[in-house]
Amino acid sequence: MPQTISPFDLVILDCDGVLVDSEVISCRTLVDILSPFDPSYDLETVMRRYLGRPSYAVIQDYERMTGRPASVDFMRNWRAQLFAAFSSELQPVEGVRSAVEAFGSDYCVASSSDAERIEICLRKTDIWDLFEGRIFSTTRVRHGKPAPDLFLLAASERGVAPERCLVIEDSVSGVMAAKSAGMTAYGLAAGSHFAILDQRQALLAAGADRLFESWQELALAPVAH
Numbered sequence: 001m002p003q004t005i006s007p008f009d010l011v012i013l014d015c016d017g018v019l020v021d022s023e024v025i026s027c028r029t030l031v032d033i034l035s036p037f038d039p040s041y042d043l044e045t046v047m048r049r050y051l052g053r054p055s056y057a058v059i060q061d062y063e064r065m066t067g068r069p070a071s072v073d074f075m076r077n078w079r080a081q082l083f084a085a086f087s088s089e090l091q092p093v094e095g096v097r098s099a100v101e102a103f104g105s106d107y108c109v110a111s112s113s114d115a116e117r118i119e120i121c122l123r124k125t126d127i128w129d130l131f132e133g134r135i136f137s138t139t140r141v142r143h144g145k146p147a148p149d150l151f152l153l154a155a156s157e158r159g160v161a162p163e164r165c166l167v168i169e170d171s172v173s174g175v176m177a178a179k180s181a182g183m184t185a186y187g188l189a190a191g192s193h194f195a196i197l198d199q200r201q202a203l204l205a206a207g208a209d210r211l212f213e214s215w216q217e218l219a220l221a222p223v224a225h
Helices: 023-034 043-050 055-066 070-090 096-101 113-125 149-158 172-180 201-204 214-220
Strands: 010-015 107-112 136-137 166-170 184-188 210-212
Touching: 010 149, 023 043, 023 055, 023 070, 055 070, 055 107, 070 113, 107 113, 107 149, 113 136, 136 149, 136 210, 149 166, 149 172, 166 172, 172 184, 172 201, 184 201, 184 214, 201 210, 210 214
Parallel strands: 010 107, 010 166, 107 136, 166 184, 184 210
Antiparallel strands: none
16 A cells, blocks of 8 residues: 555554444444433433543533442443453454555654543554554643543653644544644544444534545555545
8 A cells, every 4th residue: 555644744543443343233232331320321322421531521410310429340340341341342453454554754643532432442453553652642632532641641752743633533522622722633534433422523513634445445545645
């Protein structure tokens, strides 16, 4: 495959829904956890509320629903259930390895997940080798997406000006964060969650500069900066 995305000096990739097809799995887990407290939290509702957002958004809702702080046991049980589902079901987004290997520029991951979850996902899908040492977690910034902080941190530490960065995202909050950071944003609708909650138009409305259906389509598209 020829080199792609070379007009940019840094490609910043979201993880969930962009590299790994995890969104349906993680949101289904949240339905199991939150719907006993509020039956309106079905799969589509959970997706609308949490896609692309950090875990503290879930914790805030849990505490509001229950009227008590989220305990260590709550967090431990949530992660155990989620990681068990990842272990049996998680797959990479189709075409991601060949596309990333063809990048003609530097690249990294900037995700709303914590570092442990990112590593578990990338190892399970056999793409850890592509991203080790290139990971930025939301735990390193004060404000998660849709704030621009995480993307700006990644650009700063990789030594690239924001206007020379391309962000590839599947969520509205991620696109908003990229545009707030002064970066180009591509929406990627390759994850299985788009069959449940179609956010293609929402990504464009949030400011996505282009929208792609797959890694294959993105890799073959002529790119201008």
